Structures are given as structure tokens and as C-alpha cells.
Amino acid sequence: MSFDYKVADLGLAEAGRHQIRLAEHEMPGLMSLREEFGAAQPLKGARIAGSLHMTVQTAVLIETLTALGAEVRWASCNIYSTQDEAAAAVVVGKGTPEDPQGVPVFAWKGETLEEYWDCTEQILTWPGEHGANMILDDGGDATMLVHNGRAWETAGQVPPTDDADSEEVGVFKELVRKTLKADPTKWTKVSEEIKGVTEETTTGVHRLYELAATGDLLFPAINVNDSVTKSKFDNKYGCRHSVIDGLNRAVDVLIAGKTAVVAGYGDVGKGCAQALAAQGARVIVTEVDPICALQAAMEGYQVARLESVVESADIFITTTGNFNIITADHMKQMKNKAVVANIGHFDNEIDMAGLAKVPGITKTQIKPQVHEWVFEGGNSIIVLSEGRLFNLGNATGHPSFVMSNSFTNQTIAQIELFTKTSDYDKQVYVLPKHLDEKVARLHLAAIGVELTELTKEQAAYIGVDVAGPYKPEHYRY
Ligand code: NAI
Numbered sequence: 347m348s349f350d351y352k353v354a355d356l357g358l359a360e361a362g363r364h365q366i367r368l369a370e371h372e373m374p375g376l377m378s379l380r381e382e383f384g385a386a387q388p389l390k391g392a393r394i395a396g397s398l399h400m401t402v403q404t405a406v407l408i409e410t411l412t413a414l415g416a417e418v419r420w421a422s423c424n425i426y427s428t429q430d431e432a433a434a435a436v437v438v439g440k441g442t443p444e445d446p447q448g449v450p451v452f453a454w455k456g457e458t459l460e461e462y463w464d465c466t467e468q469i470l471t472w473p474g475e476h477g478a479n480m481i482l483d484d485g486g487d488a489t490m491l492v493h494n495g496r497a498w499e500t501a502g503q504v505p506p507t508d509d510a511d512s513e514e515v516g517v518f519k520e521l522v523r524k525t526l527k528a529d530p531t532k533w534t535k536v537s538e539e540i541k542g543v544t545e546e547t548t549t550g551v552h553r554l555y556e557l558a559a560t561g562d563l564l565f566p567a568i569n570v571n572d573s574v575t576k577s578k579f580d581n582k583y584g585c586r587h588s589v590i591d592g593l594n595r596a597v598d599v600l601i602a603g604k605t606a607v608v609a610g611y612g613d614v615g616k617g618c619a620q621a622l623a624a625q626g627a628r629v630i631v632t633e634v635d636p637i638c639a640l641q642a643a644m645e646g647y648q649v650a651r652l653e654s655v656v657e658s659a660d661i662f663i664t665t666t667g668n669f670n671i672i673t674a675d676h677m678k679q680m681k682n683k684a685v686v687a688n689i690g691h692f693d694n695e696i697d698m699a700g701l702a703k704v705p706g707i708t709k710t711q712i713k714p715q716v717h718e719w720v721f722e723g724g725n726s727i728i729v730l731s732e733g734r735l736f737n738l739g740n741a742t743g744h745p746s747f748v749m750s751n752s753f754t755n756q757t758i759a760q761i762e763l764f765t766k767t768s769d770y771d772k773q774v775y776v777l778p779k780h781l782d783e784k785v786a787r788l789h790l791a792a793i794g795v796e797l798t799e800l801t802k803e804q805a806a807y808i809g810v811d812v813a814g815p816y817k818p819e820h821y822r823y
Pocket of ligand 1: 577
């Protein structure tokens with residue numbers, strides 16, 4: 347069997363396979379889907395283009411999708427988040443580095459932006475007659491490529507250059523220009539084959555709802571992020587783990603006694619604030635939403651504007667999914683050797699472009715994904731992963747058990763959209779609550795949870811079925 351792929355080094359496959367084997371043990375949700383659906387092959391005929399951090403946990407997801415019958419092509423959704431050994435192991439599969447027999451992966455740690463978009467195009471460009479018919483997205487870049495590509499194509503335009511474009515947007519437009527030059531109807535053809543997309547994260551979901559609101563969504567979408575067993579677990583407990591992991595692997599400064607600012611107190615912010623406080627940091631939260639601000643205050647955190655605390659804090663973590671949270675001006679005012687990092691999906695929470703333009707500033711690489719930016723006066727700050735999500739850039743993202751929850755939702759969502767396509771309009775859906783509860787149920791035994799069962803009488807008294815769902819749709823957990 348021969349197929350195209352691009353990873354750092356297939357020689358890393360054995361190391362990756364050992365890690366995948368251990369991860370499988372920690373991912374009971376995915377492993378039980380393999381048992382439940384392995385024989386029925388519900389994803390037979392699915393050609394899934396996956397754009398999601400190419401980590402060890404994602405390897406278990408990919409191999410679950412193929413175990414259920416899917417064909418898959420995969421890229422990472424961030425230039426720094428790939429674990430090269432995981433990528434190699436997925437490509438090698440049951441073969442050897444000389445004779446790989448796994449899945450085409452296009453991902454390595456430290457891609458350039460050009461390479462990143464080339465890889466994203468690769469997952470949507472299949473050999474043979476047919477292209478991808480499903481997208482599994484994280485942050486929405488694969489979905490955006492199809493939508494913008496097609497929009498520019500039907501308007502009969504190549505994407506126009508604009509002086510205001512960031513480097514990122516410029517590189518993206520160049521990729522679309524290149525693809526349209528090679529095949530002027532490429533994105534219409536690609537989009538027409540796609541039955542649906544399942545989206546992993548808050549930021550990608552936000553993009554999908556915008557497309558649906560303007561009537562521009564080209565195919566149905568399942569919002570995986572807002573399964574309770576995703577956002578209230580991965581975003582919160584996952585970040586609670588990986589925010590510390592990222593800081594330690596990057597700078598290893600003692601967190602205890604330091605002042606840490608967490609910008610944003612949504613699901614990610616809640617996990618980050620709790621982890622930093624547990625390490626002994628004094629945590630200050632910034633928020634725009636009065637409900638989240640009040641929640642933070644009730645947990646005992648100081649809630650302040652960034653301007654009030656920017657000169658005194660030691661660690662800054664952005665978690666907002668919004669842009670321009672920490673500006674170059676803020677960074678100029680920070681304490682010497684303050685650590686600045688973003689855990690939100692995109693790299694525009696910290697104004698890296700503005701920082702690079704500060705007169706007299708110099709940048710020194712301490713090690714990969716750790717840079718010291720020295721201002722003219724001699725003060726410096728340490729920026730992690732160039733402002734990109736640092737829990738995946740400086741560490742290895744969330745641990746397997748929590749990702750098993752997220753990816754079990756992803757797999758169920760893929761089965762749902764692929765097998766029941768005609769039940770869905772070009773809208774954004776969340777999975778029904780009984781499936782959300784199923785995902786949680788699949789993770790209980792592994793951690794020794796003994797669940798209480800309702801009696802028939804109790805169920806009737808609170809108006810639910812003995813087997814669930816146990817809560818109304820509007821319940822917030
Ligand atoms: P969320 O919507 O629950 O929380 C974001 C919070 O930021 C909101 O409470 C909002 O009011 C606040 N906010 C917005 N603008 C602000 C501003 N200017 N100043 C202060 N606060 C502001 O979203 P969630 O789920 O917490 O996700 C946040 C980001 O993290 C998203 O980009 C998401 O895609 C990403 N994410 C990253 C993960 C990772 O492993 N690195 C895991 C999960 C999500």
C-alpha cells in the first residue's frame with residue numbers, strides 16, 4: 347500500500363505507538379465505541395478530513411474512526427501542536443517505517459504558516475475520483491478554507507490583497523489563490539461532496555453560528571464543544587491540567603507566591619484560575635461578562651481591569667477567544683521577566699505583531715517556543731509559543747482521559763451526521779442529552795464511580811425516565 351503523507355520522521359513511530367497504547371487505556375469512551383460499533387462499521391464510506399492537533403490522544407481518535415470503517419486524512423490545527431511521534435505512528439499503522447500502512451497525516455511540530463495551509467489543503471484533496479465527504483474540525487480552519495474558497499470562486503474573484511491583512515490572512519489568501527489557479531472550480535467540487543462538519547472548540551463553533559446566521563453555511567454542523575461532556579470537562583479540567591504543564595515545561599518558575607492574571611473566566615479561564623490558585627498563586631481575573639466576573643469573585647479571586655494590575659503581575663494567561671486582550675502597550679508596562687501566554691484558540695489574543703514593532707525591541711530564543719523580548723530600557727518579558735495556544739505548543743495538551751470525553755462526542759457526532767445526513771439542515775446542532783449522558787457513563791467505571799440508580803417512584807416524582815435524560819435542556823451544570 348502506498349499513500350502520500352508528510353510528517354517529521356517515521357523513525358519515531360515506535361515511540362509514538364508505545365504512547366498510543368498507554369493512551370488507549372486512559373480513553374475508555376473511544377475504546378468502548380470500537381467495541382460497540384466495530385462490527386457494524388457505521389463510518390464505512392466516510393472520507394473524513396480531520397484538522398485537529400495531531401497528538402497522541404488524536405491518534406486514538408483517528409484509529410477509532412478507521413476502526414469504525416472511515417477513511418481519514420489528517421492535519422494539525424496549529425503549527426506547534428503536533429507530537430511528531432504520534433504523527434509517525436499513525437502513518438505507519440500496522441506497517442513499518444519502510445512500508446507504512448496507516449493513515450495519511452500531514453503535520454509536524456513547527457510548520458510555517460505556508461506549510462500549515464498546504465497541509466490543510468492536503469486533507470481536503472483526496473486521490474481518486476472523490477474528495478472528503480466529512481470534516482472533523484478544531485477551530486474551523488478546514489471549514490473556513492472550503493467556505494471562503496467557494497465564496498471567492500463563485501464571485502469569480504481571486505482573493506484580493508489588502509494592506510490591512512495580517513500575515514496569517516495574507517498566507518491564507520495566497521493558498522486559496524494557488525488552489526484556484528490550479529483548479530478554478532476546486533472548492534465548489536469539494537464543498538458539494540461534504541455531508542457535514544463536527545466542530546471541537548468554542549472559537550470554531552462561534553464561526554459556524556456566524557455562517558448559519560447569514561445563511562452561508564454550506565452543510566450541517568454538529569457543535570461538539572457544547573456537549574456538556576466536552577466544554578465542562580476538556581475546556582475546564584483539561585486546561586486545569588495543561589496550563590501548569592505548559593508553564594512548567596516552558597519556564598519552570600515557581601508559581602506559588604506569584605501573581606497570575608487570567609483574562610477571561612469562561613470554561614477555560616475557570617480551569618486555569620483554579621490550577622494557578624492550587625499552586626499557590628494569587629489569581630486576578632479580568633472579565634467583560636458580569637455573570638462570569640461575579641462567579642470569579644465568589645470563588646475568591648480579585649477581579650480587576652488589566653490596566654490596574656499589568657505592572658504588578660508575574661504571569662498572564664489569556665483565555666478569552668477574543669482578540670487584542672494584551673496589547674504591546676500592556677507588555678511594555680509589565681514587570682521584568684513577566685511570563686505571557688495564551689491558551690485560547692487563536693494567536694491574536696496577545697498582539698504579537700504589535701510587540702514586534704515596538705521601537706528598539708529585541709527577541710532572543712531561550713528554547714523552542716520560549717522567547718525573551720527585551721525592551722529598549724532593558725526590561726524583558728517571556729512570551730510562550732509566539733502567542734499561540736501554549737498548552738499544546740510548550741506541552742502536550744490535555745491528558746487522555748479528558749480527551750476521551752471530547753473525542754467520544756466527536757466520534758458519535760461523525761456517526762450521527764454521516765449516517766443520518768438527511769435529518770439535518772444547514773444549521774448548527776448539539777448532540778441530544780441522552781448521548782451526552784452516554785459519553786459520561788462510558789467514563790465512570792474506569793475511575794471507580796458508583797452511580798446511584800433512581801427508583802421508578804423517584805423518577806416519576808422528579809418527572810424523568812429511570813434511564814435518563816436526567817436534566818432539562820436549559821440546565822447549566
Ligand atoms: P468561553 O466563552 O466559555 O469563555 C471566554 C470568556 O472570555 C467569556 O466569559 C468572555 O466573557 C470572556 N471575555 C471575552 N472578551 C474578554 C475581554 N476583552 N476581557 C476579558 N474577558 C473577556 O470560552 P472557553 O470555552 O473558555 O474558550 C476560550 C478559548 O479557549 C476559545 O478560543 C477556545 O476555542 C479555546 N480553547 C482552548 C483549549 C486549549 O486546550 N488550549 C481547550 C478548549 C478551548
